[in-house]
Amino acid sequence: MGHFSLDFKKAKGSSDARESDHIERKVIPDNADPTRTHLNRELVKMPSGVYGRDEAIAHRIKTAGIKRKITNDQVRVIRTVLSGTHEDMMNIAANGQLDDWCNDSLKWLQDTFGKENVVSVVLHMDEHTPHLHASIVPIVTGERRKAKNKTTEEGKRTYRKKANAVRLCADDVLNRDKMVGYHDSYAEAMGKYGLKRGVRGSDARHTTTAQYYRNIKRETERLQNCMKLLQSDVEEAERLLKQTKSEINTEKLQAAKTEAKTAFVSKIGSLLGSGKLKEVEQHNRKLCELVTDREQYIAELHEKIQRIEDSHGKQLDEMQRKHQSEVANLES
DSSP states (O other), rough: EEEEEEEEEESSSOOHHHHHHHTTTSSOOTTTTTGGGGGGGEOOOTTTOOSSSSHHHHHEEEEEEOOOOOOOTTTEEEEEEEOOOOHHHHHHHHTTOHHHHHHHHHHHHHHHGGGGGGEEEEEEESSSSSSEEEEEEEEEEESHHHTOOOOOOTTTTOOOOOOOEHHHHHHHHOOOOHHHHHHHHHHHHHHHGGGEOOOOOOOOOOOOOOHHHHHHHHHHHHHHHHHHHHHHHHHHHHHHHHHHHHHHHHHHHHHHHHHHHHOOTTTHHHHHHHHHHHHHHHHHHHHHHHHHHHHHHHHHHHHHHHHHHHHHHHHHHHHHHHHHHHHHHTTT
16 A cells, blocks of 8 residues: 655745646646646636636635735745655556546545635646646635734733634645644545555655656656667667678678679689688678677667666656655655
């Protein structure tokens, strides 16, 4: 039974366009397969006249009924990534359960954070493991969490605030107690897919998503450099093979000419001598052996390239498994 990953990240500023470009594939990342990008899809139906993630975030904030001014350094959206260990997610897809997994994850998001606050949920199928990018606008109602515990100094006047005030407050949404609850409730929703939460109270430290992608990029670059060297060896071996075959064809041509002459000159064998003919045949055999050796060498190089690619895939799987396990343990 593998682990699910539930990764939350606050995004400050008036726009989160860079993340939107990544999610909506306006910019194709190096680790994405462009031939599978058409399989990505948005799961949330946006309001009429709203197009794209950035507009959906702005629309929710504008129509929420917030009275207080929103500052430039406030968190306007919480980036959330939902997935699972690679093997489990591939099994879910192979078993025809991916749509159910998406729907259950979407339902959990809307039940947990409010349907109107979950403004976008995009399924990515063009990266190594299927995953969801959810965008949550942290709109809450009621008194600030910190204000409830605030004591006033003697002599200062206090004013009663509205208990049902609508606010934009990521801190209230992502406090530690709620994070633990999120992992618990999502575990209940994911149990039927064989995905469980991380160990509660684990000391594991989370590798950020950005660092995770940097690690993958570094590992991929290392593989590409290795592949270039091997490909260079293959090209050189194929060049030598072509040269050797050309030499064999030349020898065969010479032999054909000799046989033609033999047909017209009955004593050609005595003129050339049987030793000379044997020497040509022996040289031809050596060239054929050389061709066989070089073809075997090229085949071995291709096998080596395949082994490196397989090893690289396993390393990426292990990196992702470790990353997702860390995410699952975060705030558990």
